[in-house]
Amino acid sequence: MLLSSAPIVSSFIECSIITQLFSACSLFITHGTPDPIPGSPCCDAMSGVNNIANTADNRQYVCRCLMDLIDNFSSNASAIGILPGLCGISLGFNIDPNADCSL
Template sequence: MMMERRVVGLLLSVMILSLLDGTSKASQINDITCGQAGKLTLPCLPFLQGITTIQPSASCCSGAKSVAQRASSTQNRRALCQCFKKISQTININPDRSKLLPKLCNVNLPFDLDPKIDCNSIPF
């Protein structure tokens, strides 16, 4: 039963990211689309959902660092925030884990993966 939920969650995530990638060509995050950013951080999903151990995987941290490095301007970071806000609204993410991810991966993200976040009010 637990394995089935993981597989369904993973398939749902891939479908959502594909949709976002197809609809976000105009809102580029530097040279990366919302869907590309989501795909890079897809390995973080088990950690963010609380399926895996307390540590995110190396591939999760690598993807998160790559995305954070590509979003260097205020406009790009806000677009990235909106991107992940959309994803977090459709995928059940543990809010405590989303707050831990930047610290555990040593990534400078000035926002949490929170479906209620106001990306326009975040000081970048």
């Protein structure tokens, strides 16, 4: 039997992990301050999100989870969208309410 070393992604588990990681940035998401800086708990969490989004399939799951998160925090969608950039991280897609997660 051949076993794959690629992680199997469950959208439920991934979304709960993504939500948990973004909770490290809750002050910025809800209040707009303080700006996260590399090395802060928020940016460490964004690095964790980036590590999860390490394949095309995983990026699609992460993107879908983030679209759900944006739906829940729609008034703060722009804050969620700029977090990775403030931390110097590129997830390989833009966090935007109109993002196409199938790419």
